[in-house]
Amino acid sequence: MELPFAESWKIKMVEPIRKSTREEREQWLKDANYNVFQLSADQVYIDCLTDSGTGAMSDRQWAALMMGDESYAGSRSFFELRDVITRLTGFEYVIPTHQGRAAENVLFSALIKACDVCPGNSHFDTTKGHIESRKAVALDCTVDEAKDTQLEVPFKGNVDINKLEKALAENADKVPFIIVTITNNTAGGQPVSMQNLRDVRRVADKYGKRVIFDSARFAENAYFIKTREEGYADKSIKEITREMFSLADGMTMSAKKDGIVNMGGFIATRHQDWYEAAKNFCIPFEGYLTYGGMNGRDMAALAVGLDENTEFDNLDTRIKQVQYLASLLDEYGIPYQRPAGGHAIFVDASKILTNVPKEEFPAQTLTIELYREAGVRGCEIGYILADRDPITRENRFGGLDLLRLAIARRVYTDNHMKVIAVALKNVFDRRHEITRGVEIVWEAPLMRHFTVKLRPLG
Ligand SMILES: *Cc1c(COP(=O)(O)O)cnc(C)c1O
Numbered sequence: 001m002e003l004p005f006a007e008s009w010k011i012k013m014v015e016p017i018r019k020s021t022r023e024e025r026e027q028w029l030k031d032a033n034y035n036v037f038q039l040s041a042d043q044v045y046i047d048c049l050t051d052s053g054t055g056a057m058s059d060r061q062w063a064a065l066m067m068g069d070e071s072y073a074g075s076r077s078f079f080e081l082r083d084v085i086t087r088l089t090g091f092e093y094v095i096p097t098h099q100g101r102a103a104e105n106v107l108f109s110a111l112i113k114a115c116d117v118c119p120g121n122s123h124f125d126t127t128k129g130h131i132e133s134r135k136a137v138a139l140d141c142t143v144d145e146a147k148d149t150q151l152e153v154p155f156k157g158n159v160d161i162n163k164l165e166k167a168l169a170e171n172a173d174k175v176p177f178i179i180v181t182i183t184n185n186t187a188g189g190q191p192v193s194m195q196n197l198r199d200v201r202r203v204a205d206k207y208g209k210r211v212i213f214d215s216a217r218f219a220e221n222a223y224f225i226k227t228r229e230e231g232y233a234d235k236s237i238k239e240i241t242r243e244m245f246s247l248a249d250g251m252t253m254s255a256k257k258d259g260i261v262n263m264g265g266f267i268a269t270r271h272q273d274w275y276e277a278a279k280n281f282c283i284p285f286e287g288y289l290t291y292g293g294m295n296g297r298d299m300a301a302l303a304v305g306l307d308e309n310t311e312f313d314n315l316d317t318r319i320k321q322v323q324y325l326a327s328l329l330d331e332y333g334i335p336y337q338r339p340a341g342g343h344a345i346f347v348d349a350s351k352i353l354t355n356v357p358k359e360e361f362p363a364q365t366l367t368i369e370l371y372r373e374a375g376v377r378g379c380e381i382g383y384i385l386a387d388r389d390p391i392t393r394e395n396r397f398g399g400l401d402l403l404r405l406a407i408a409r410r411v412y413t414d415n416h417m418k419v420i421a422v423a424l425k426n427v428f429d430r431r432h433e434i435t436r437g438v439e440i441v442w443e444a445p446l447m448r449h450f451t452v453k454l455r456p457l458g
Contacts, residue, residue, distance in 0.1 A: 054408035088242065123179065149337045222240040
């Protein structure tokens with residue numbers, strides 16, 4: 001008999017979590033104005049709000065933490081981190097930052113000016129924010145397949161090369177760089193193939209442009225290349241990573257994802273001119289060049305995290321857990337963005353709560369119902385997150401309306417996955433009785449989802 005699959009680690013330290021009663025949750029929801037961001041973490045049983053900064057560090061990372069060098073300038077921990085990044089990516093120049101958006105802030109301050117156009121595949125919201133706040137345009141060139149949640153294609157995060165070529169032909173002199181997000185978070189943690197990265201490089205070279213990878217989940221992307229793309233099955237994750245980055249000029253990184261640290265980020269590049277330009281913004285915004293927003297000990301832990309999470313077994317454990325949750329949803333017939341992505345399941349609320357009008361926010365309603373059912377906290381990636389049109393001030397109902405269940409790295413067991421799936425099934429089984437959603441009582445002018453106050457209807 002073939003041995004079953006199991007985690008590539010064992011547990012050395014545990015953190016108790018507490019179940020609650022439905023009555024308690026009902027009260028807490030009311031107190032939180034039906035916005036799960038406003039719940040305190042103690043009120044949550046299983047937290048699927050995000051995979052960002054929520055991962056469990058290994059014993060080697062905790063040991064590295066104790067060895068951190070807190071020197072203001074020339075910290076040994078910086079050089080350890082830089083050497084790991086250079087070994088993984090081939091990029092010689094590294095600037096640490098306090099998280100991913102800080103890397104964007106520093107690098108984009110040096111590269112973007114008003115009226116520029118930055119083409120890419122579904123820019124992440126902070127990336128888009130840092131482009132638009134500089135009065136430039138984040139031009140989305142993602143493949144159309146990404147919009148159909150039921151379509152099963154292996155690299156749904158890809159850049160549409162025709163759209164990219166058109167963008168470059170029309171705006172050539174206004175494009176400071178092309179930015180490719182690996183994996184494509186916004187499209188559902190969907191990977192980008194090596195072939196697509198090669199095609200982006202070819203088009204970029206044709207127009208004399210540089211390419212940045214927004215690399216928060218580059219290791220998960222490498223895993224999908226290994227397991228799905230022809231010719232990569234026998235390559236190691238580190239070999240694939242090196243090949244991916246050989247096709248880029250630089251990267252921004254949120255280390256809170258595939259670095260498996262609770263806080264941190266960096267910029268890395270092969271170009272001295274980019275490094276020199278970014279340096280000028282690192283010092284005032286983040287800090288001196290050999291710590292730029294990070295403690296020495298955190299850089300030390302990140303160096304180990306990057307090394308560990310570019311090993312196949314660690315990634316295999318992670319991705320298989322997400323796929324296990326997906327397989328349970330398949331069993332119950334619950335629709336989600338297919339195939340399962342790297343870091344989360346995106347449940348298609350508009351296909352479940354079909355009786356809730358879009359004006360009453362079906363995905364937010366499903367998020368509330370799931371919390372009410374079992375204390376599982378997901379996150380709406382839908383019409384509330386989409387905000388209002390800046391000009392007409394109308395709600396934007398054009399995109400997808402999803403409930404995201406993000407899975408923290410090395411934190412929950414498969415039994416927790418079962419609880420999440422059954423809780424969702426219980427809501428799914430009574431979906432036809434759910435006919436009313438929520439209305440907005442108060443909202444902030446921008447990024448309203450964090451603080452929005454809601455009221456249940458009906
Ligand atoms: C999280 C994330 C960022 C921003 O990083 P923070 O560490 O949250 O500031 C940028 N891009 C992508 C793709 C991300 O997932």
